[in-house]
Amino acid sequence: MKKFRIGSILIAVVFGLAACHLSSIGPGETKLQNSALVIAHRAGGGQWPQNSRTAVLHCIERAQAGAPEKRIDGLEMDIVLTRDGIPVLSHDPWVHTTLCTTASGEAIRERVLIRDKTLEELQSQYLCGGVRDPHFPQVEPKAETIMTLEEVLQALKKAQHLLLYLDVKIDGDLTAGAEDYARAISRLWKAAGLPNRLYIEGPSAGSLAAYRSAIKTDFVPVLSYPAFSVMENSARTAVRARWLTRLRLDSPWTAARQAQAGAVVGPTQVIFGFAAAEARENGVQVVLFTINTREDLERYCGWPVDVLITDYPDLGHCPGAD
Numbered sequence: 001m002k003k004f005r006i007g008s009i010l011i012a013v014v015f016g017l018a019a020c021h022l023s024s025i026g027p028g029e030t031k032l033q034n035s036a037l038v039i040a041h042r043a044g045g046g047q048w049p050q051n052s053r054t055a056v057l058h059c060i061e062r063a064q065a066g067a068p069e070k071r072i073d074g075l076e077m078d079i080v081l082t083r084d085g086i087p088v089l090s091h092d093p094w095v096h097t098t099l100c101t102t103a104s105g106e107a108i109r110e111r112v113l114i115r116d117k118t119l120e121e122l123q124s125q126y127l128c129g130g131v132r133d134p135h136f137p138q139v140e141p142k143a144e145t146i147m148t149l150e151e152v153l154q155a156l157k158k159a160q161h162l163l164l165y166l167d168v169k170i171d172g173d174l175t176a177g178a179e180d181y182a183r184a185i186s187r188l189w190k191a192a193g194l195p196n197r198l199y200i201e202g203p204s205a206g207s208l209a210a211y212r213s214a215i216k217t218d219f220v221p222v223l224s225y226p227a228f229s230v231m232e233n234s235a236r237t238a239v240r241a242r243w244l245t246r247l248r249l250d251s252p253w254t255a256a257r258q259a260q261a262g263a264v265v266g267p268t269q270v271i272f273g274f275a276a277a278e279a280r281e282n283g284v285q286v287v288l289f290t291i292n293t294r295e296d297l298e299r300y301c302g303w304p305v306d307v308l309i310t311d312y313p314d315l316g317h318c319p320g321a322d
Contacts, residue, residue: 030220030262030285033306035320038297039074039165041290042091046136046311049099049129051077051089053147056155059313063159072313073321074163074197079149081176085184086119087149090128092230093174100128101143115176122146136311149185153192165199165222165287165307170207171229178207182214189215199287199307203227205259212260222287223261225252225270241270252286253279263287263306268296273303280304291315 043055056077062070078091090096094111101107103125114122123145130143149166156162168181189198198219202208208221226241228234244250252264252275263285264271276286289309291297294316300308301318308318 030283032280032283032285033321035318036301036303036305036308037073037163037321038291038308038310038315038317039076039163040072040313041076041309041311043075043077043089044072044311044313045133046139046292047313048139049142049144050133050136051091051147052129052142053144053151054129054142056089056147056152060155060159060162062313063162070314071317072162073317074165074307075152076165076167076309077152078167078169079181079185080114080169081181081184082114082119082122083116084118085176085180087181087184087188088114088119088122089147089149089152090114090169093169093171095122095126095146096128099131099133100126101130103127105130113174115174119148150188150192153188153194156192156194156196160195163197163199163307164194165201165309167201168207170203171231174230178202178210179214181207182210185211186214186216189217189219199263201265203229208259208261220262220285221260222263222265222285223256223259225255225264225266238267238270241266245270245272245275251275251278253282253284256284257282265289265307265309268300277304280306 040059042050044059048055048058059072059075062072077089079087080090080093081087094113095108097108097111127143128146130141132141133139169175170178199222200211200219201222201224203224204227208223211221226237228237252266252271256264256279264279265287268288271288279286285306287307288300288305291300291308291310292312297315
């Protein structure tokens with residue numbers, strides 16, 4: 001009995017030390033928000049063409065005006081790398097087949113991978129935002145060339161308080177790899193010299209490791225929970241993650257810990273209140289999407305979360321946000 005007791009104590013000590021080690025993994029100095037920041041999804045795709053120059057500049061203009069009722073705390077945008085290593089704004093790995101056209105206004109009949117085109121080819125051959133968005137029919141179409149991340153960073157010099165959130169699209173053979181993205185983003189961010197808070201989302205521990213290796217300035221590595229792929233049914237992916245979380249077979253905190261992430265992002269249908277609280281209690285920021293009604297905004301502003309993503313920048317913001 002005594003030997004069993006001693007053995008049990010040793011096992012408990014070992015597991016206790018292991019738990020302490022695991023809880024210390026990752027950027028523990030990440031600052032948690034007292035109240036959630038509200039940022040524009042795809043730069044405000046419910047009000048302007050998504051991921052467009054028009055959307056980015058509208059958000060920055062409103063940030064400069066400082067009107068409380070039109071305040072936005074940051075910009076979320078999707079990034080894809082061109083063949084010549086230029087980060088551009090695009091939700092899909094390919095030129096959007098329904099929201100973009102050829103430069104002459106013709107419909108795009110097949111998927112054109114952005115990784116196979118140079119920036120010059122993309123901007124001379126295609127226009128985006130000029131087709132009415134079926135998901136947001138109220139948005140006024142405006143055809144423009146694809147915007148680059150470098151253009152975004154230049155524009156942000158007029159709004160250095162805005163949070164910049166980059167959803168980097170890494171999806172197997174459809175896109176460039178994490179290391180290529182990391183080098184390109186690091187170069188542009190260093191050259192811009194902006195004080196804006198920077199969040200960079202990736203689908204895996206490997207992608208976040210690549211960002212940390214290349215980007216030497218402060219930023220928050222964000223893990224996707226779950227990791228979505230354009231080659232999979234997104235609803236099925238979300239439902240599976242929802243049940244794993246609900247049954248406590250997996251959790252945002254566990255995934256973030258394993259990836260050494262400073263934040264974890266997921267849809268409201270997947271990240272429950274108890275899961276958000278667990279992540280926050282362990283020093284990991286929580287990002288939720290997509291908050292598109294005033295009622296939902298008021299609800300989630302009271303949750304233990306740091307960032308809320310909305311398609312509608314005019315929706316408002318959380319009281320007491322930094």
